Amino acid sequence: MxxxxxxxxxxxxxxxxxxxxxxxxxxxxxxxxxxxxxxxxxxxxxxxxxxxxxxGQILLTAKSGRVEDAALALEKLVPVDILGLQQGRQRYALFTNEDGGILDDLMVANRGDHLFLVVNAACKHEDFAHLKAHLSDSCDIGMVTxxxxxxxxxxxxxxxxxxxxxxxxxxxxxxxxxxxxxxxxxxxxxxxxxxxxxxxxxxxxxxxxxxxxxxxxxxxxxxxxxxxxxxxxxxAGMCLHGHDIDTTTSPVEGNLNWAIQKARRAGGVREGGFPGAARILSELAKGPARRRVGLRPEGRALMREGTEVFAGPEGGAPIGRITSGGFGPSIEAPMAMAYLPADLAECATVYGEVRGKRLPAVIAPMPFQPTSYKR
Amino acid sequence: MKYTEDHEWLRVEGDVVVVGITAHASEQLGDVVFVELPDTPKGVSTGDEVVVIESVKAASDIRAPLDGEIVEVNQDVADNPGLVNEDPTGKAWFFKMKLADKSALDGLMDEAAYNALIG
CATH class of the missing domain: 3.30.1360.120 (Probable tRNA modification gtpase trme; domain 1)
Incomplete structure (x- = not known):
């Protein structure tokens, strides 16, 4: 190789x-x-x-030496409350682009006098360049190698x-x-x-x-x-960047509203101020046209990434597409994520086209398997 | 037992042959989670896709090894696809078929030739 x-x-x-x-x-x-x-x-x-x-492991340190300045700088690139992140705590974040799409998802930790970021392998060089291009004037940015x-x-x-x-x-x-x-x-x-x-x-x-x-x-x-x-x-219902979220999906379409804290929303103390804020704040207010949902196929056949989804068992154009799908060993059943019109209710039945046949699947809450974090 | 280049085995039982996939094929596929069997009886030609098998990694087809008619399928393997990994040459047979021409079996590999193929 x-x-x-x-x-x-x-x-x-x-x-x-x-x-x-x-x-x-x-x-x-x-x-x-x-x-x-x-x-x-x-x-x-x-x-x-x-x-x-x-x-990718990245260290972000403000030239002033104050972690608050690193947090405020990073907030220019993510729709997330970083300033409110306490020392010794970590939070999920998203790099958004000017169209409100998602460049990458990441973890951000406050380590007292600087921030520590963990980013996806496929995006790490772009993420590093993105940070350098936008935050170099106020921050030192180092890739941990x-x-x-x-x-x-x-x-x-x-x-x-x-x-x-x-x-x-x-x-x-x-x-x-x-x-x-x-x-x-x-x-x-x-x-x-x-x-x-x-x-x-x-x-x-x-x-x-x-x-x-x-x-x-x-x-x-x-x-x-x-x-x-x-x-x-x-x-666990978690997104894989490049599949379930990407530069064409907004955080709201991606059903990641929970990752956008109050401080960055309309009426918040630091409202907007991140790439794509116009679209993202508008979608938060009005709701998106499509949304990432969980699907539980009714039979045993798998619905893999790329499977087209239809509203009915016959006719009509596709209403969406599966972005991740496979077999869940713990739930002992097939499972998938798809982007579907946001007005479809949970428990609604849709149809995935597998090998030319439309098979029923139910819109289901995620995670499919209960999580067991130590809160 | 006779073998095909598609890693299927055929075992003669009276006037039918029983068809499954080899241990080598089942290892390559990984954990099998779905098996879709055809309705019977079903007339088939060599190379027709007759069974769909999905592992955690990918979907693949099992093809008819020879011309003939599928007369019985193994519902157990559809109900418990993991059998394909546990007992590929025993309990995890897929279907039984009547061959159009029994002498066609002579054109398939024996065990020594198959083992040479998979190295």
């Missing part, structure tokens, strides 16, 4: 029997010998370790990580902390992309393999590939 990059855990993936595939410019394990289904169920029952080192990133997810993640870093038990969902393990400085957040309790841990490259091996030596921890990562996040 020419021209593909490798994470610092590449050799470990091969040793563990990982099946490597190209993903966002990297060779990444799509599954291990356990297989996608068992890896998924293992994560929900015990703990799964994911290599997400391909993602000497650190790996792993996620430890599942109901036994806390017990496993606490053997190495005892006080992680005190962290709550979306808390961030810096902790020592041996001589390594770990950047820990209690968050993830599975709907389970768990952690994302940034670890210096030179300690990453030893840290991963230490976790994998524990009985409850198994390595998990990208295949199960996708089915876990889909069951």
């Amino acid at each position: 020419a021209d593909l990059k490798r994470t610092v855990l590449y050799d470990l993936h091969l040793e563990l029997g990982g099946k490597m595939v190209p993903f966002a410019g990297y060779e990444m394990p799509v599954q291990y010998p356990m297989g996608v289904m068992k890896e998924h169920l293992h994560t929900r029952a015990a703990a799964g370790l994911f290599d997400v080192s391909h993602m 000497d650190r790996a990133l792993v996620a430890l997810q599942g109901p036994k993640a806390e017990a496993a990580l606490a053997r190495l870093v005892p006080d992680v038990v005190d962290m709550k969902f979306m808390d961030v902390a810096i902790r020592q393990w041996d001589t390594a400085e770990l950047w820990i957040s209690r968050s993830g992309y599975t709907g389970e309790d768990g952690f994302e841990i940034s670890v210096p490259n030179k300690f990453a393999e030893a840290f991963a091996r230490k976790l994998l030596s524990m009985e409850e921890v198994a390595p998990i590939g990208l295949g199960a990562r996708d089915s876990l996040r889909l069951e």
Whole structure:
């Protein structure tokens, strides 16, 4: 696989029997010998370790040295209340464009005197250039290149990580902390992309393999590939950028209104002031024409990405398209996300066209699988 | 057992042949989550797409290995698609067919030839 990059855990993936595939410019394990289904169920029952080192880690520091100035600067690019983010806390955010579309989704943490951002692998260079282009006058922006990133997810993640870093038990969902393990400085957040309790841990490259091996030596921890990562996040109703949200979908169409806090909405203390504010604020007020919804196909046939959706079993033009779809191992049924007209009610039946046949699916609330965060 | 290049196996049982996919094919597919079987009886020609099989990764077709008529399908495998991974050459057969010409079986691979194919 020419021209593909490798994470610092590449050799470990091969040793563990990982099946490597190209993903966002990297060779990444799509599954291990356990297989996608068992890896998924293992994560929900015990703990799964994911290599997400391909993602971008970015430090944003105001030249003034005040984190408030970094927060106000970043607010020029996201429709999110960053100034209101407390020290030691993390929040979901979106980079929007002038048309109100979504350039990328990300996590933003307040680390006292600066902000720490985690962005998608496929967008990290564009995101970095975007930050540089707009915030360089007031902020120093640095891409972290000497650190790996792993996620430890599942109901036994806390017990496993606490053997190495005892006080992680005190962290709550979306808390961030810096902790020592041996001589390594770990950047820990209690968050993830599975709907389970768990952690994302940034670890210096030179300690990453030893840290991963230490976790994998524990009985409850198994390595998990990208295949199960996708089915876990889909069951949890979470978006995959480039599929469920992209530069053509607004946050309101994407059903991400919850990510836009009061301070940035109409009448808020820092109303607007982000790219695409005119469209996004108008859609918040009037409602969007289409919206991302969950679908539960009634039969067992899968409705995958790209499947066209119709209002009735015959005739008519498509009313939307599936953006992610597959089988949910925990819900033991097919599941999907689609953009459909916003006036369709939950529980309405629509039809996905699969191999020339229209099959019924019900508009269903997300997450499909209840989440279990430690609030 | 006889084998096709599409990784199907055929086992003669009296005047019908039983058809499934090989362990090698089931490993390549990954976890199977959906199987759609044809209505019977169904006349088929070699290469007709007769069964749809979906794994967590992708959808694929099982084709008729030879000319003939599908006379029975295995409802168990549609009800429990995981059988394809657990017991591909046993419980997870897909259909039984009457061949138009039994001697056509001689044109398929034997086990040694199939093992050579998958290396």
